[in-house]
Amino acid sequence: MNHDEAAAVRPLTLAWVSRHLEAGERIVKAAALHGGSTAEMRRLTIGMRDGGTRDLVLRTYVDPFYVEHAEGGLDGEAGALTLLTGTGVPAPSLVAVDPTATQCEFPSLLMTHLAGRTVLDDQGVETRVRLLARQLVAIHALRPVERPREYVTLTTADTVVVPKGADAAVWTAAIDVIRKPAPPCEGRFLHRDFQPGNVLFDVPPSHPEDARTTGVVDWAAASWGPADLDVAHCSVNLALLHGPAWGMRFAEAYEEAGGVLAATASERLYWRVRDALAASEEVRSVSQPWREAGRAELTTRAVEERLDAYVTALMDAPG
Structure with a gap:
């Protein structure tokens, strides 16, 4: 061999x-x-x-x-x-x-083995965000005869790591959001780690706008829970990879693709803030594979700053 x-x-x-x-x-x-x-x-x-x-x-x-x-x-x-x-x-x-x-x-x-590759570059992100949203809607539409285990969230108000230099008032308000009980939800089949690093694409070099999804991998955390949780997880990863605006954009793309999120703004905010704060505990472990994949500018500090900006954007969003 x-x-x-x-x-x-x-x-x-x-x-x-x-x-x-x-x-x-x-x-x-x-x-x-x-x-x-x-x-x-x-x-x-x-x-x-x-x-x-x-x-x-x-x-x-x-x-x-x-x-x-x-x-x-x-x-x-x-x-x-x-x-x-x-x-x-x-x-x-x-x-x-x-x-x-x-x-x-x-x-x-x-x-x-599935064909395709992960794509983490900024170029073509607008096209890929739409593809990610469509793929996630398709996953959430599944109704398996046997449900996977119930979802879990490990982050608590006491485990959040506030980035250096962050606005203390904003982060305190965000942490207060997850002190509340989780909103009631209609369950869906969740990937639970749906993000650009776990989706494979075929991207024609001369026509990146013709990219297509070829696979979704790493189903170790698959579970049953609110669609908002998968959307929130992909959103924060997009925010850290490509900038806070793309994190904010993903929920819109998901709904444009036919996905249904929680009924009220406060419920949607709960899930998006919860997963953003969960990312605060994993900045170092998340950013290292991105750098190894060629995104050398995504230092731990740079990713912390993007997370801070994303949390601030969530807390400032209307509604």
Whole structure:
């Protein structure tokens, strides 16, 4: 098997993957995939009996913190990928999962590889925002026979990290918003980490306006809850990647695509503020993969400043 040192597949895991291939197939190459923050990702090229190749993706949790929580995440992703089969949502197909590392060195999941790539550049963001909105509306329209687990939100008023130099009054008011109970909501099928880093695109180099969505990945947190929560999560990621105005724009694009948000402005504000404040705890871990992907200007400090501006925009918005 050909591979670079960083992409080497561990022996037990290699044997496990091999047991889930078709007769006569073998792994001929492994390449590291970059951009994730919680697990090692590898693309495995599989040599087929007819001489052709196909690709699979291997997700492996190795960091002790994430290994401790891997079983729930991998079971959740495996369940979500199973539910998504045949729905028309462009998600990977599940091949195999070992959530407790009974056969592999570490908890692992094997799935099919999707065409396309993540696009994090500012160029073409207007087109991609519309595509993201349409894709999210399609996800929220799913009504699986078996619902995934209920959504969770971990951020509390006491865990928010106020950026250096932020307007204390604005952030105090924002934190007060999430001290209130969550508004009642109509449940929807949620991706729960829907954002540009988890959506694949095909973008023709000479015609970026003809971009199309080719896949949605990383379904480990799929759950059942308010559509506003997925919209809020994508909004804050767009705000940090491309500027606060794009974070504010996404909810509009979602509704233009046919999505339905909470009935009142105060309810919509609750979810958008909640996810923005959740981002305050993850600025460093979120921004590092973006820099590795080529967005060198998105330093931790730059992202903190964008988050501050976005929270201020939310709190200043009419209604």
